[in-house]
Amino acid sequence: MEKSVDVVIVGAGVAGLVAARDLLRNGADVLVLEARDRVGGRLLNGELPGGSPIEVGGQWVGPTQHHAMKLIGELGLSTYPTYAAGEHIGEFGTARSRYTGRIPKLNPLVLADIGQAQYRLDRIARQVAATDPWRAPRAGQLDRQTFDTWLRRTARTTGGRDFFRLVTEAVFSIEPEDMSALWAAFYVGAAGGLDPLINVVGGAQQDRVVGGTQRIALELAKELGDRIVLEAPVTDVDRQPAAASGVRVTTRGGLTFRAQRAVVAVPPPLAARIRYTPGLPGDRDQLVQRMPMGRVIKVNVAYEEPFWRHAGLSGQANSTHRPFGTVLDNTPHDGSCGVLVGFLEGRHADTGSRMAPDERRAQVIHDLVGYFGPQARTPLAYIERDWAQEEYSRGCYGAFTVPGTLTRFGPALRRPVGPLHWAGTETATRWAGYIDGAAESGHRVAAEILPELS
Numbered sequence: 169m170e171k172s173v174d175v176v177i178v179g180a181g182v183a184g185l186v187a188a189r190d191l192l193r194n195g196a197d198v199l200v201l202e203a204r205d206r207v208g209g210r211l212l213n214g215e216l217p218g219g220s221p222i223e224v225g226g227q228w229v230g231p232t233q234h235h236a237m238k239l240i241g242e243l244g245l246s247t248y249p250t251y252a253a254g255e256h257i258g259e260f261g262t263a264r265s266r267y268t269g270r271i272p273k274l275n276p277l278v279l280a281d282i283g284q285a286q287y288r289l290d291r292i293a294r295q296v297a298a299t300d301p302w303r304a305p306r307a308g309q310l311d312r313q314t315f316d317t318w319l320r321r322t323a324r325t326t327g328g329r330d331f332f333r334l335v336t337e338a339v340f341s342i343e344p345e346d347m348s349a350l351w352a353a354f355y356v357g358a359a360g361g362l363d364p365l366i367n368v369v370g371g372a373q374q375d376r377v378v379g380g381t382q383r384i385a386l387e388l389a390k391e392l393g394d395r396i397v398l399e400a401p402v403t404d405v406d407r408q409p410a411a412a413s414g415v416r417v418t419t420r421g422g423l424t425f426r427a428q429r430a431v432v433a434v435p436p437p438l439a440a441r442i443r444y445t446p447g448l449p450g451d452r453d454q455l456v457q458r459m460p461m462g463r464v465i466k467v468n469v470a471y472e473e474p475f476w477r478h479a480g481l482s483g484q485a486n487s488t489h490r491p492f493g494t495v496l497d498n499t500p501h502d503g504s505c506g507v508l509v510g511f512l513e514g515r516h517a518d519t520g521s522r523m524a525p526d527e528r529r530a531q532v533i534h535d536l537v538g539y540f541g542p543q544a545r546t547p548l549a550y551i552e553r554d555w556a557q558e559e560y561s562r563g564c565y566g567a568f569t570v571p572g573t574l575t576r577f578g579p580a581l582r583r584p585v586g587p588l589h590w591a592g593t594e595t596a597t598r599w600a601g602y603i604d605g606a607a608e609s610g611h612r613v614a615a616e617i618l619p620e621l622s
Contacts, residue, residue, distance in 0.1 A: 173197045174621050176417045176427040178402045178442070181209025182603055183591040184433035185388040186239070186610025188395065194618055199425060200392060201417065203401035203560045207389045209434075210555070210564055211603070213380035214468070217549050220500040221380035222468050222507060224553040226565065226603060227498075229381075230372040232360055233604035235611070236384075240377060243387040247375040251497040252368045254480045257539050259487035261327060266481070270367060278327035285323045285332065289353065290361045297357025297597075301350055302578035311575040315352040316344035330488040337513040338486075338494045339365050340601075341462030341565050346514075351569040358600045368484065368496070372602065378501050384603065397423070401560070405430060406445040407586050415587050429617050433591035433610070436567045437461055438560060448585055455577035458570050459594065461563025463556045465512040465520050467492075467532050470549040474499050474506030476540050483508055485539040491516040492535035505548060508536060521554055528552070566601035567594045582612070587620075589613045 175191055177184045180202035188198045206212075212225040229236045229247065240247060258265050258272025265273040271282065296304040302311075310318070315336065323329045336344045340355070359365045365372055377383055389396055397419075404418040407430075414428040432439050436459040447453070474497060476483050483497025491512055498509035510532065512520040520528050529550055536544035555564035582595050591613040596605030 170416070170424045170426055171199070172426040173199045174427060175199075175429045175431065175617060176201060176415065176425050177431040177433055178405075178417070179209065179433035179592075180204075180207040180385070180389065180396055180398075181433060181592075182211065182385060182388070182606035183593060183610045183613075184431065185385055185392065186607050187431055187433060187591055187614045188392055189388055190611060190614035191617065192392065192395070194614070196618065196621055198392075198395055199427070200396045201400045201402055201419060201425070202396060202398050205399050207396065207398075208382045208385035210561055211382040211385050212553070213382040214551050214553075216468075216470050216500060216505060216507065216551075218504050220502055220504045221382075222470075222498065222500060222551065223376070223381050224466060224468065224551060225382070225555070227376055227381045228373045229377070229603060230364065230374045231370060232364060233372070233599050233602060235607035236599075236602070236604040239384065239607050243384060245383055245387065246378045248378055248501050249375055250368050250373055251474070251477070251499060252482050252484065254477065254482040256482050257485040259485075259489065260330060261488060270363065272486075274327060278325050278331070281323055281325040281328035282331050285319070285328055286362050288322055289356060293353045293357030293361065295357075296350065296353040300578065301354040302574045304350075304353075307350055308575050310350035310353055311348050311572055313349050314345045314571055315347045315349045318349040318352075319344055334486060334488050334493055335362070335366060337516070338511070340568060341464040341511070341513040341517065341563075342568060343514045346570070347568045348571040348573060350574050354574070355568075355600055358596065358598050358605070373496065376501070381603070402442055404443045404445065405432070405588065407588060408446065428621055429587045429589060431589045431591050431613050431617070433613075435461060435561065435563075435592060436594060437562050439590070444588075449580070451577045451580040452583075452585060455573065455580045458573040458577070459567040460570070461556070461561070461567050462565055463514060463517040463521075464564045465517050465528075465552055465554045466509065466564075467511070468498055468507050468509045468549075468551040469532065469536060469544075469547045470551070471506040471508075471543070471547050475543045476506075476508075479541075481540065487535070487539075490535045490538065491520065492532050495536070495539060508540075508544070510536070517554070517556065521556060584616065589616055
């Protein structure tokens with residue numbers, strides 16, 4: 169027997185859960201279908217020795233991420249700062265330095281080059297973020313080229329280009345040649361500039377949620393209760409069900425649900441794998457074919473204590489030549505052990521995923537020893553997550569567009585198709601790719617739907 173509700177939501181990540189909560193609080197009958205056996209999507213807590221939670225998925229929030237910070241407060245959760253005291257380690261080319269502040273000690277010509285390239289990027293990004301990116305001045309010119317092409321024309325030194333390649337890997341988990349320059353400018357503008365994206369203090373990595381960031385989804389799920397159905401991957405969405413208006417949604421297990429409206433709140437590549445009847449408009453289908461996911465292997469390495477702090481180090485390290493190119497202090501709030509978190513991103517994740525697990529672990533530990541010395545050689549625990557192997561993520565941190573996508577098909581990103589609506593962090597106008605963007609998209613799609621319900 170089919171169950172009928174006002175709205176069916178596909179996906180129990182932050183976007184889907186926020187949309188469901190907004191609709192429920194406004195009197196709508198909602199149901200959330202989630203393919204996994206848990207809620208949270210790309211948010212997931214693991215466990216350290218001794219039982220403390222540790223984030224193996226998305227984790228950070230920043231002071232200008234107003235939707236995320238408001239949500240955390242509403243749910244009764246609290247945050248604590250990412251440890252950032254002391255000196256950072258930077259390895260750029262053949263030079264290694266310990267430094268404080270935003271950028272390591274570099275050749276003055278390289279520093280000047282980075283500064284002028286960032287100025288140009290931030291200026292373009294502000295223009296792109298002021299409207300839909302496909303309507304921005306120079307949108308066509310930017311979308312016809314990769315971000316790598318733009319950087320090669322803008323950054324004049326090898327060191328400057330290496331810096332921005334590292335930033336691209338750290339922020340997007342891809343390479344500059346993979347991505348449209350227009351998407352890069354939109355993403356930077358949606359965050360308010362490059363500094364908010366890459367900074368810890370005052371930036372996107374400033375704060376963590378006590379108890380692990382998946383608690384955002386877990387607390388939202390408590391309010392929704394049995395309106396969430398787990399282990400129910402959606403296979404079909406029929407927007408012309410027989411003898412009824414609205415939609416019929418079918419899961420792999422054969423469950424079917426009727427609704428006036430449906431929200432698809434999963435990453436674009438996964439949305440593309442659902443069978444729609446009738447087929448989606450060509451612009452929407454072409455759009456999601458051109459929005460792959462980034463690729464990242466996230467690794468938390470636990471030690472008895474945060475030994476790097478005793479050496480006056482923050483735990484933050486970056487390298488243009490090591491595969492483990494970005495590292496931060498990820499010690500839990502209770503201080504039960506010391507943790508360094510780092511990432512194999514983009515091409516390094518490609519290579520890392522093809523290694524045997526022991527070989528990959530050895531590479532990570534080798535790089536940590538290179539950064540922090542022999543004390544990094546003997547961890548208590550090694551916890552990794554390859555998000556490209558996740559059946560219902562297929563990558564992280566988010567999707568991006570290849571050249572030519574936004575100017576040709578961008579309006580289909582958020583535009584409903586009859587009773588179908590689209591949510592997810594990639595559809596956000598601010599902080600796309602982050603928890604904040606996911607929450608924004610959930611609020612938006614609920615506001616779209618409520619006036620349409622009979």
